[in-house]
Amino acid sequence: MRWGWSALLEKAPESSFSLTAIGWDTIITYFVIYFLGILIGQDIWQRVFTARSSRVARSAGTFAGIYCILYGVIGAVVGIAASILLPNLDDANNAFAAIAQLALPDGIRGLIIAAAMAAMMSTSSAGMLASSTLLTQDILPALRGGREIEGVRINRLCTGLVGVVSVIIAINVSDVIGALTVAYNLLVGGMLIPMLGALFWKRSTTTGAIASMLAGCTGVIVFMLKDGLLANSPIYAGLAAAMLAFLVGSLLTRPQSMASSMP
Known part of the structure; x- marks a missing residue:
């Protein structure tokens, strides 16, 4: 029996090595929920704030990003190997442990x-x-x-x-991917718009931010119930609802600094 990378290329279906096999719509959705979710995640920022200096924070973030790319590629290769060596594996979430037990x-x-x-x-x-x-x-x-x-x-x-x-x-x-998708849908749908608005829009208000969080999470939940937990539509519905609520809520109320300065 042949082993190694050449054997993997020979036995695995061609779609396994296609970067767009899951579809561009799913790729874009994963980018929105995971990339932007990590960008605003408190668990990530608490690590950044513990850095000794801004230089350390930048270099650590860069190396972590490179590592994540390599980790994702290696994880995909392990999954492809599992589909060949263990075609009857009951739970795909156990592929890593099963391959480690079989091959190492x-x-x-x-x-x-x-x-x-x-x-x-x-x-x-x-x-x-x-x-x-x-x-x-x-x-x-x-x-x-x-x-x-x-x-x-x-x-x-x-x-x-x-x-x-x-x-x-x-x-x-x-389902690990399902659980992560639901969690990041709620995180990004509820938090991305108010956080970016607070950073870059001086007219934003606390009322607008709270309304945005509630509307975004509600939009995500409604469309997850309507289209399914793993559908692509919930995050976009949540972001649209969050944006609308943020704009309306902020324009109908005064920013804190303006409100406190009024007689």
């Missing part, structure tokens, strides 16, 4: 699985810290009439609560 010796196999687990733990911990920060710095103070929450204990409790909820969701969700 014990020691290397353990290192690869450990590295994959470390990457997942790093991503999960960043997401949990971002969620607990939102709870302790935004949601709970708002429920307490603006009084800030202080103390390590409450932060630990919120982080633990987020972790428990995450585990429950992970147990009940079997």
